[in-house]
Amino acid sequence: MTGNVFITGISSGLGLGLTRTCLDKDWSVYGLSRRESPLEHTGLRHVSCDLGDAVGLAGRLETLLGGLDKLDLVILNAGVLGEIRDLTDTSMASIQHVMDINVWANKRILDWLHRAGLTVDQIVLISSGAAVNGNKGWGAYSLSKATLNMLAKLYAHEFPDTHFCALALGLVDTAMQDYLCDERQVDGARYPSVEKLRDARGTASMPTPELAARHIADAIPNLKRYPSGSFQDIRTFA
Secondary structure, eight states: OOSEEEEESTTSHHHHHHHHHHHHTTOEEEEEESSOOSOOOTTEEEEEOOTTOTTTHHHHHHHHHTTOSEESEEEEOOOOOOOOBOGGGSOHHHHHHHHIIIIIHHHHHHHHHHHHTOEESEEEEEOOTHHHHOOTTBHHHHHHHHHHHHHHHHHHHHOTTSEEEEEEOOOOOSHHHHHHTOTTTSOTTTOHHHHHHHHHTTSTTSOOHHHHHHHHHHHGGGGGGSOTTEEEEGGGGO
8 A cells, every 4th residue: 555645743753653654665755744854755745834833834735735636645643742730720721732733733734635625535633542531630632632533523524535533542652751751740649540651661562653653554444444533542453
């Protein structure tokens, strides 16, 4: 399976792992991220963009994708965690920032793809178990991923020729874990789910971004077995 793939957040972490994996599989990768990509490859085209820039995003998408007629795969990966803290102590500004990146930037991208008239075969929105488990302290992030799941379900009606999936990945050892594992920033005793993540780091339960990216690439063709717009967990494909 090869073709054109558009990935957001390709400069580090899972997005970088996905980019490497797709290039290794001879995909043509079109990437969008806030920072420059560390990769140089003839199959990679990259444009820098802050996904929180509602005004500039459309122009950057036009620069990156404007010459294409078709995308075989879109992976909307970019996202932010926000702070782990009680929801009553989380400001509306903090919640809005997480929602802007994790949800509304993706809506803007989907709307642009619709207006541009690109044929898109498959869209995967990177979700999380946090969308459904409601653990203490994950307020803004959980709210954003739950909304993202519904975004996938709603847009599946409006893109009838495109297969949508909101995909939870389980644990991945990215920079997000650096923050979560820093006891100076997150009180594990107050937020027990964080202690479980710390125990998993360095084990097979928390793969590297590169390994997780390979699992995702292997799972993507199987996602079409499920209704468009559904929420799936990659661990069910193990």
